Amino acid sequence: xxxxxxxxxxxxxxxxSLRLSCAASxxxxxxxxxxxxxxxxxxxxxxxxxISQDGSGRDYVDSVKGRFTISRDNARNSLYLQMNSLRVxxxxxFYCATDTYGAFHNWGxxxxxxxxx
Amino acid sequence: ELVLTQSPGTLSLSPGERATLSCRASQTVKHDWxxxxxxxxxxxxxxxxxxxxSRATGTPDRxxxxxxxxxxxxxxxxxxxxxxxxxxxxQSGSLPKTFGQGTKVEIK
Numbered sequence: 001x002x003x004x005x006x007x008x009x010x011x012x013x014x015x016x017s018l019r020l021s022c023a024a025s026x027x028x029x030x031x032x033x034x035x036x037x038x039x040x041x042x043x044x045x046x047x048x049x050x051i052s053q054d055g056s057g058r059d060y061v062d063s064v065k066g067r068f069t070i071s072r073d074n075a076r077n078s079l080y081l082q083m084n085s086l087r088v089x090x091x092x093x094f095y096c097a098t099d100t101y102g103a104f105h106n107w108g109x110x111x112x113x114x115x116x117x
Numbered sequence: 118e119l120v121l122t123q124s125p126g127t128l129s130l131s132p133g134e135r136a137t138l139s140c141r142a143s144q145t146v147k148h149d150w151x152x153x154x155x156x157x158x159x160x161x162x163x164x165x166x167x168x169x170x171s172r173a174t175g176t177p178d179r180x181x182x183x184x185x186x187x188x189x190x191x192x193x194x195x196x197x198x199x200x201x202x203x204x205x206x207x208q209s210g211s212l213p214k215t216f217g218q219g220t221k222v223e224i225k
Contacts, residue, residue: 105164
């Protein structure tokens with residue numbers, strides 16, 4: 001069974017930083033594209049970033065470019081999202097997901113990021 | 118950016134009824150890159166359909182997906198109590214990947 005477990009969320013002030021982690025098990029992590037998807041409270045889903053199997057390919061939604069960095073450690077079966085210069089509008093539940101032929105087949109339970117002073 | 122517009126915003130139906138959810142793309146997207154998700158309150162989304170019409174593992178066969186041009190449809194043939202939820206369409210045919218705004222299927 002595929003399991004994705006996110007961690008690292010919390011309360012941070014505007015302009016601050018957080019690093020989210022996603023621990024994967026039950027799959028061949030090194031063969032999987034991965035993505036981060038977020039959901040602001042009471043709102044819809046927004047794709048944030050994706051990374052290729054070996055980390056050489058990455059892309060981001062425009063609103064986070066230059067502030068967020070997606071990375072992975074295949075030896076540790078882990079995905080990361082470094083978030084800098086956080087804004088109030090980044091407040092959301094962040095999910096990691098496997099990204100297979102463009103569909104998000106497996107999801108974690110999410111980690112909540114709250115940006116507030 | 119490719120915009121997906123879902124309609125209706127809310128669908129009020131009774132158990133046993135048929136639900137038809139629509140998702141219209143603002144530009145051409147290959148059907149292989151369209152998926153549907155179900156989300157219940159307090160839970161992560163769950164993939165139902167990928168490639169516009171292929172059921173994901175564990176998706177009951179009362180769920181089906183179809184398309185015509187830039188119009189994509191999710192049909193639930195007979196609503197079960199556990200099907201009342203929010204449904205999102207999503208595309209990966211062009212970056213950024215985008216989601217529709219969601220359709221809430223509620224009990225009438």
